[in-house]
Amino acid sequence: MRKAFTLIELLVVIAIIAILAAILFPVFAKAKEAAKKSSDLSNVKQLSLGMTIYTTDYDDVYPSAYFHRAFNPAAGGTTAGYIHWSWMITPYVKNQQIFVSPGDNSRGQAPTCFSSSDNNSGAGIPANNNPNVCPAGSPLTPPEWIRGGAIVDQQVPRLSYTVNGAVIPRLRNINDVNRGISVVSQTAIDNVSNTILLTGMTDVFSCLASASITATVRSASHRSTNGLSRDANNTTAYFGSAEDPGGVRPTQVFALNWSRISTGSNQIFNLCRTAPSTTYPLAVYQSWNRWSEGDNYGMSDGSAKYRKFNQTLNPANFMWGANVYTDGGLQVTDPVSGNPVTN
16 A cells, blocks of 8 residues: 655645744854854954054054045145055055955945946946046056046955044045144054944945035045034034034034934934935944944954944943044043043
């Protein structure tokens, strides 16, 4: 007599397989996410170490976030474009792939000088661009990765990370120098192991809104971030450069308070998606929730750690710097108590 599965038995087996799949697939997804998060932490660690090694060759001083090739136009500087921190530390990290986070949905953003029909998203050379020209001109000689005639941005091809403006300044040109902005020595930082040096950059292009965004150029990947604002309500950007109103140093800067930037009409991370503006605190430039409402942060001593973004804003353990070291050591104030923050 031939034996076979009954229909009921077959349905039971299928049901068991479906239940097991429902249990295991989320586990696999979480394991994959954990692996990506670990890989990203490794990237952040290597970049932080690369920045630290850079300081050993430059009198213990960190680089600027970027500076214009025409640093002083009034003195005859005419070459457009900029030189970026990622390019400055490339000799110390060797591998440009670590500048791209496995959690970056844009797969790394291109330099500003590339024009692109795909909003500069995706790996490799942006669409419709000559890899040797950015965007027009005669190629120069290596090792410049991006090279061209009038516009030359020296930045890694794809970038998923940005730096803390309280430690790495936007010392772009002579106007920032006159404003009082300066590069920073590592020894000037009070608590290097707890002061953020770099972190992930947002992959939401509208949150990088700036003068750099035009109909054809959709990137401001050279921009730096911070955990500060110019007002106690945390509604206005503090640039830490000549872009601050009137090119004048503010008398006070305020730490961001999580409750003031995450609720109601001041939810800046949602607002920048739907209503791009240059007035939001520069925290919108970072990937604050890339990994479970947090991100991996590189510290000023070369270490790296994961933190939820709201933890970095604790005024008793303020990880964005108790002082704005790039702006004359300007003290950072807790907007709730009115007292100086500590870290």
